[in-house]
Amino acid sequence: MSALGEFRSLSRSRGRRAGPPDAEEKRDNRAALFFLAPWLIGLLGITLGPMIASLYLAFTDYNLLQDPEFTGLDNIRRMLTDDRLAQSLQVTFGYVLVSVPLQLAVALGLALLLDRGVRGLSLYRSVLYLPSLLGTSVAIAVLWRLVFGVDGLMNAFLGLFGVEGPGWISDPDTALSTLIILHVWTFGAPMVIFLAGLRQIPRELYEAAATDGASRTRQLFSITLPLLSPIIFFNLVLGLIGSFQSFTQAFVVSNGTGGPSDSTLFFSLYLYQEGFTSFRMGYASALAWLLLIIVGAFTALNFWASKYWVFYND
Template identity: 50%
Template structure:
């Protein structure tokens, strides 16, 4: 009796204790489901408004689709016909000129004003707001209409230029002045990169400038040896962003030229011509092919920027 009882106690002591079953869902699983629930509106919007149209445009680029008669699969014909179109070549050339000339001028203006606003003075907040305001309203339809009225024949800009000896005739109707006019509109909207430059300038230690000044470095040398290297990551960010924006110019050029891209294709930017072929002539397949060529071109240019940034962008102690 005693041996049996002892063996029973030993077997109970050696056997693992039974744990109560947890029927409640785990906390991690509940948090995961809650996260997906909060992401659901964004995911639906991304699929319906971004990913879905991208897939549809990729398919249309291989067809001769028309919004009324539909279309058939034609393979790479749209992509080959694009390079035989002289107006396509004109739009590419104009857009490249706009990006190569306008982007550096815009960044230079933004950096110059940011350096002026970096100094402490009364009404600093007011100045920042005034310079930033054009970036908020510059791409709107109303501002483009005002800009057209200013640069039109007998407009205020034309009359002011005549005072300083410029020929009359306006800017919008003159093919030689259309691109400079569009660049001035882009430079006028330097507020966004200016704010980013200003934030970067605030991160540069004042001790570096004080030490350089004690060593006899002038303002230009301090700018080249301290400001630009320390500001290179911010400059790189603004350069990539503004270059992409310059290839996307549409609203201002479309409104100022009344959608024609004239005179003499002087405002026929890439996106304006894309709109004309897709929605003006109903050649949505051709326009989709143009859109994907633009995506590839911007991606390659951005890749070049990132590859070459190792030679001139400095992060902390190194490049």
Template identity: 70%
Template sequence: MAAEEAPPPNKVPRNRDTKAALVFLAPWVAGLLFITFGPMAGSLYLAFTDYNLVQAPEWIGFENFERMLNDSRLHNSLRVTFTYVFVGVPVQLVVALLIAVVLDRGLRGLAFYRSVFYLPSLLGSSVAIAILWRQLFGTNGLVNQFLAYFGIDGPGWISDPRTALYSLILLNVWTFGAPMIIFLAGLRQIPNMYYEAASIDGANKLKQFFTITIPLLSPIIFFNLVLQIIGSFQAFTQAFIVSGGTGGPSDSTMFYTLYLYQQGFGRFDMGYASAMAWLLLVIIAIFTAINFIASKYWVFYDD
């Protein structure tokens, strides 16, 4: 009688590992399907309907998207948001990088300074900080009280359409802690031998910064750039609190997300709000794709 073939080695343990992996992955997959993809599919359907939360959605095709073409307040909200992103993000990253370079010099109490600089990032998008910012830059706020000591009559920074948006940009720049921590970690990974060799060749600190630090730190800069652009396009709390939910004065702080909120939860025009949300998704995807395409011209990796 022929001997029975032995089962392949490790077959049983591998089956058990596969089952265990599926069990642990099941909650994540369920969340992805029912909490992420499910609402996204529902939102995509509502973008083609007229829906006010009371009556059943009515299919209207591309009318919501056609309406966007003639919505002047939506166009203004895009302009405000683009200004916030294209001005605030570069300035924030420059400030974060400069502070990281200073901290990388080996200051005493580095952990303390790192915590202090990181703290605004934890609180920057909170309601409390937005309220504080409104008190600081109000007509009779602390900033104008300080300027009054020098005989300067400061404007109402958040009540003047010319300065209100830039007050919010300053708030965004102030929350540089998160990218600063990432920059600091990247700086610690640059071998010191490069700087020593450059010093021997006669390169000063400024030249070393642009020829060694920036190129070797470019993957970190790219990472922070992508994250901050995505986050800035989604900014909402600061504008909502500072303007009282109106986007004023004169729609100067009407972020795209705030206008979306007004349409969806102010006018209960959920169909139009859903269409706006998908437009925002497309805009963020386009800018992310542009960054990835352009990165091959200025981001340098070890290989």
């Protein structure tokens, strides 16, 4: 068949598709729905359904044992005078605003180092990625208690130099810092993404800059960071969302109390305490929606600010 004949045949077939779907298209649609059914069932039964239920419970007094009693805006009014809620927000914001930038800085620095053509790159990449797989597990959180306990490895190391270390996780002034260090330690995932982004930057740009006499620092700020800004933005958004939902580390290190003196009382941990320790599930549902609003606001703020510092290579 000539090219003109193929074009006419394709045009006629497209013309037929504009009308009502034929038997073959209906069969394809049914097949698509069949394969999408598990995801759709999960979306409705595991995500949207519980979200709608929690929205209703946010306006009720519900203790998990009796039927929920509608109380209107009582839970919202309670939030305005809840001192522990204010403490959990303060701890969570401090944790997020310190740990996320530090983690991204460490991940980017190591990615820049590995991008220089280190021998055995695959091995280093696998080893450095490993903490990201383990960092949010209960086992690593327990290990962290052993490392930063009064008789832990950290104080044993300091003892070699004649320094008596504090009880890192039992001191309100240092407990949160240990969790920040744990979060920074899980830099593997953003590092791998940064490394992939660095590999996409054309080497000709660096060669041209070097020919013009640009130093490595100048190349970093004029070439690397601008072209890598979409990747930085991507890791920043994911890091913020994940950090606001941090729970396991604080729960294990503080034995579920958020101590000492509520210094590790993350918002998600306080939400858990209200719902499953104090059996105030209505108030916990309201807290869950507050967390959703906070995360959504931070994400929207990042997208708004991205137009000033994120540069896409068209």
